[in-house]
Amino acid sequence: MERIVIIGSGLAGYNVAKELRKLxxxxxxxxxxxxxxxxxxxxxxxxxxxxxxxxxxxxLNSATQMAEQLAAEVRVRxxxxxxxxEHHRVRLGDETLEYSKLVLAIGAAQIRLPLEGGAAGEVLSVNSLDDYARFRTTLDGKKRIAIIGAGLIGCEFANDLATSGREVEVIDIAGQPLPRLLPPEGGELLRDRLAALGVTWHLGTSASGIERSGAGLRVALADGIAIDAEIVLSAVGLKPKLELAQAAGIEVNRGIRVNRFLETSxxxxxxxxxxxxxEGLVxxxxxxxMHAARALAATLAGTRTALSYPAMPVLVKTPACPTIVSPPANDAAGEWKIEKSEDGVKALFVDATGKLLGFSLNGKATAERAKLAQQVPPVLA
Ligand SMILES: Cc1cc2nc3c(=O)[nH]c(=O)nc-3n(C[C@H](O)[C@H](O)[C@H](O)COP(=O)(O)OP(=O)(O)OC[C@H]3O[C@@H](n4cnc5c(N)ncnc54)[C@H](O)[C@@H]3O)c2cc1C
Structure with missing residues (x-):
């Protein structure tokens, strides 16, 4: 039967569908x-x-509205x-559904730290609207939040929660926030601006366990300190969901492996x-x-189209310290050149010939984003 089946209604699933309907x-x-x-x-x-x-x-839209807009069957829950x-079909429990083309847009799962203690199961994480609804219900009337992880998601929640008047403590094994995205100087400015907002940092240490303590929770840190909080939010990273593909014999590595045509094995x-x-990039x-959705939609509509990525700077939503990162490729050889001013850090990652391979901008330096984005190489040429 001729039917395109998309698994997943996140930005990936719905954007492929939207792009497909244009074609x-x-x-x-x-x-x-x-x-x-x-x-x-x-x-x-x-x-x-x-x-x-x-x-x-x-x-922005309910599932029913999406089904109408996309002229698609949308099966929720x-x-x-x-x-x-081998049979071109998927199983939904006892039911089967045939496809002519299948799109896996099943997202990633939050990594869960192996924490000790009787309250380890009460740690929350947010990677979906359902998670967020649970988080907001739990947040009601609560004042003290501990966040494990000072990456993009941890820092953004820290900023949002602190601005809303909550007491926020952030724990990270690294010595700075956004350790994978910012050089130390940029990390310092972000750390200090969030501290000025009231965020307390526990850097260079890790959470080891969580126990109930009265009406709240007590987080034990590896450095011997204990933090009292009413909510513990974990934001230590994401792991692509591989099980479905793996069980079907589809090749996986860090993610479900695809080529530039977004084709699996x-x-x-x-x-x-x-x-x-x-092509090795997660x-x-x-x-x-958005780029992948456009390329895949064209392929699904009959014009096999290779994906390429331009430079794609990421805006970190920490209004206390506006931050934009365009990290160099993992294997890029070069060094950071840092320009610090009172209210900004401009960090350029350059190779031996002076060619710009990546950058990060904090504070006022973010004004240079557009100019620099034109100079860095494409992520996938
Ligand atoms: C708090 C937060 C803030 C972020 N901020 C930014 C930002 O500022 N800038 C930025 O670029 N990125 C940001 N990101 C990342 C960005 O949001 C994600 O990259 C993107 O939303 C992922 O979309 P997705 O469709 O691939 O996955 P998901 O949104 O996770 O969707 C996966 C879908 O698959 C479905 N699914 C999974 N398994 C099955 C199954 N077996 N059967 C049926 N359905 C299944 C799920 O129900 C879901 O509908 C942020 C992420 C988070 C969590």
Missing amino acids: DKSAALAIITADGGEFYSKPMLSNALGTGKTPQTLP TRVTAIEP APDVHALGDCAEV LPFVMPI
Whole structure:
């Protein structure tokens, strides 16, 4: 049967569908999703307090509206339990659904630290609208939050929660916030600006266990300190969801492996978004998804189209210290050249010939974003 099946209704799944409909109005399309199928911008979860949004007002469209807009069947709260590439069909429990083309847009799971203690199970994390709704319900009336992880998501939540008047403590094994994205000088400015907002840092140490303590929680740190909090939010990173593909014999590595045509090792099965590893790159951000969605939609509509990525700077939503990063490739050889001013840090990663390979900008230096973005090499030429 001629039917395109997309698994997942996140930015990856819905954007492929939207792009496809620009090119092909009539192909039969089914979107199967384990969640409620609302169309929402996930990046808005980590600044929703500051922008006055709630889990109810974040969705731009309901699943029913999306089904209408996309002329698609959208099946919500439905989990794909297996893929059978040899039969061109997926299993939804006892039911089977045939596809002519399958798109895996199943996202990533939050990594959970192996924490000791009786309250380790009470740690929250946020990687979906459902998670965020749970978080906001728990947050009601609470004042003290401990965040494990000072990466992009941890810092954004720290900024949002501190601005809303909460007491925030952030723990990270690294000695600075955004350790993978910022050189130390940029990390310092971000750390100090968030500290000025009231954030307490516990850097260079890790959370080892969590116990109940009265009505709240007590987080034990490796350096012997204990933090009292009412909520513990874990933001230590994401891991592409691989199990479904792996069980079907589809090649995986750090993510579900795909080539530039977003093709997996199984015929007619594609992958994109947080679950995918494109030519060795796992890039869990919005811009790569938008590029991949356009290329894949063209392929699905009949014009096999290779994906390329331009430079894609990421804006970190920490208004206390505006931050933009365009990290150099993992294997790039070069060094950081830092220019510090009173209210900004401009860091340029250059090779031996002076060629710009990446940059990070904090504070006032973010004004240079557009100019620098034109100079860095494309992420996937
Ligand atoms: C708090 C937060 C802030 C962020 N801020 C930024 C930012 O500022 N800038 C930026 O570029 N990026 C940001 N990101 C990253 C960005 O939001 C993600 O890269 C993007 O949303 C991932 O979309 P996705 O569709 O690949 O995955 P997801 O949104 O995780 O969607 C996966 C979908 O697959 C479904 N699914 C999974 N398994 C199954 C199954 N077996 N059967 C059926 N359905 C299934 C799920 O229900 C879901 O609908 C942020 C992420 C978070 C969590």
